[in-house]
Amino acid sequence: MDRFTELHAALHDFTRRRDWGQYHDPKSLLLALVGEVGEVAELMQWTREADVRADLSQGDGKAQISDELADVLMYLMLLADAVDVDLIEATHAKLERNEARFPTSQRQGNAPSHARHPRGIGR
Numbered sequence: 041m042d043r044f045t046e047l048h049a050a051l052h053d054f055t056r057r058r059d060w061g062q063y064h065d066p067k068s069l070l071l072a073l074v075g076e077v078g079e080v081a082e083l084m085q086w087t088r089e090a091d092v093r094a095d096l097s098q099g100d101g102k103a104q105i106s107d108e109l110a111d112v113l114m115y116l117m118l119l120a121d122a123v124d125v126d127l128i129e130a131t132h133a134k135l136e137r138n139e140a141r142f143p144t145s146q147r148q149g150n151a152p153s154h155a156r157h158p159r160g161i162g163r
């Protein structure tokens with residue numbers, strides 16, 4: 041079993057044993073995901089850009105961002121399940137489309153800014 045599949049099974053076992061699946065409708069999971077993304081943002085809020093990486097790469101900062109990113113991943117996985125999306129398959133497909141959209145011959149070292157790509161890389 042690969043690490044993602046193992047994590048997926050552990051997450052579902054965790055929620056099943058608590059009977060929390062009844063609360064895991066797509067909208068509730070999305071709101072929980074956004075809340076957790078907000079908690080990641082909170083860790084960087086009011087910190088100078090130059091200090092963010094150092095603050096979050098060791099000690100308490102590293103522990104905090106690890107926890108919050110884990111929360112984000114768990115809610116993302118649960119949301120994907122709730123709307124019947126295979127995250128690994130969808131991400132591979134999206135990466136493949138982005139390879140075609142942003143060929144390295146044209147894009148190496150150039151950020152996909154909104155000025156050049158009104159829809160951005162994430163669209």
Ligand SMILES: [Mg+2]
Nearest residue numbers: 076079108111
């Ligand atoms: Mg959290």
